[in-house]
Amino acid sequence: MSNYNKDSLFSLIKSLNRSEKRQFKVYVHRLQINTDAKFLLLFDALDKLEEYDETIILKKKITTKQQLSNLKAHLYKQILVSLRMSPSQQNDRMQIREQFDFATILYQKGLYKQSLKILDKAKFQAYELEEKAIAYDILELEKIIESQYITRSISGRADQLIQESEELTLQNLQTNRLSNLSLKLYSLLLENGYAKNEEEINKIKNFFLEETKEINLSDLKFKEKLWFYKANVWLAMLIQDSDYAFEYSKKWVELFYEKKERIQQHPVWFLKGHTYLLKILYLKKNSEEFKFWYEKLEKSSLDFPTTDNVEALWFVTKFNSKLNYFFINPKENISPFLIKDILREIKIHQRKIDNHHILILYLKIAAYHFLNKDWENSFEYCQKIIHSDFYIQEDLHFYTYVLIMMNLYDSGNDLELDSYSYKTHQFCKKMKNNNSITRKISLFFIELNDLYPQEKIKAFRDLDKFLIEAESDELLRRNTNYINLRRWIKDKI
Known part of the structure; x- marks a missing residue:
């Protein structure tokens, strides 16, 4: 297992595919002055290396040892800017943020009505996708514009913005509390492992009940439900209650099947939910349910966005599941090429997944x-x-x-x-x-x-x-x- 993480710039360059490298070159060459720029020479030098070696870079005399750090930082930023412009890297959240940035520029130019028009469209999209944190930022800029300038945009605009702001504040508070709970339970699982006795189990359960006593499930929207179900899965795994873990990992996954458009928006959490559901079914040795949910996931994988993160996670989930199904049913035939496929995919994805999974x-x-x-x-x-x-x-x-x-x-x-x-x-x-x-x-x-x-x-x-x-x-x-x-x-x- 090669360690690509010794240098962040090197690791970023190695993550680029051919198309992204070509786009970077096009982006850099848009200005004639960049043709022989030092950061471009550094990019080419690093791209040719198999392992990061600073001595080889310095021997090429692209720059001095004292200036190398600044040149690397500049190249790192240029690559990220190039990727930011790539259609393959775009998602709904980034598009809303882009509209927010455009509205901010228009506001600073004094074009207030144009800014408000873009903000209104971006806010509508944020509400549709339940991106409440971004929606709140949009509202704050709307309030700044409305409070500082006489826009005469809509009668009663102030009351409308105040009401929206108060509702979003409460929703964000709820989301924040549930996401904090989920993260806390997950960190307990990683740091301390599973509960070892009844005393630990009761302590964890009491903590969970205290944090969720004011939660009304019927009031929760998609994202709040997602955090709530995740927190319950971590709780179930901490106290090692497989039936409870199955119940809530199944709810986690079914939440996405009820709103299939959310699979495209949050593919990682969709995959993670399936990962835990399949893991629990493997531990329960439930072959029939395991096969049903894996086949459903495999069918859904055709619609996944093609990002490195999703591809790496799908690789881990897919091959873990295939092997687990074989262990539940050792008499089932398994392709002799499966192991070769796994080893080939490990080489492709090793820099994108943690070594524990490998x-x-x-x-x-x-x-x-x-x-x-x-x-x-x-x-x-x-x-x-x-x-x-x-x-x-x-x-x-x-x-x-x-x-x-x-x-x-x-x-x-x-x-x-x-x-x-x-x-x-x-x-x-x-x-x-x-x-x-x-x-x-x-x-x-x-x-x-x-x-x-x-x-x-x-x-x-x-x-x-x-x-x-x-x-x-x-x-x-x-x-x-x-x-x-x-x-x-x-x-x-």
């Missing part, structure tokens, strides 16, 4: 090879995770070790199994969030190689019994879903 795909590829008794390839992809240069979440790290030991046991590599069982046990002891399952599994593999054949059957039976009991505990159930350890144990019994 490592998760590697674990699923390793599990796929393991189920097909291809222990060599399975072991290879586990190694890619273990020896990654990037941060690895400890639960992903632990279950990668477990899959390695399953590989080594099945392939008869007893010597390596001893080595990895010790490494896993040492890692388990250092884990921040280790629990009875991780400790039990760790000790099981430590002891496995020292047992006689007749003793191994009993050890496998004991571990299977323990995992069955652990699965009845909602707080521990999720731990057994990374890899199908129980299926492997049953094969051994």
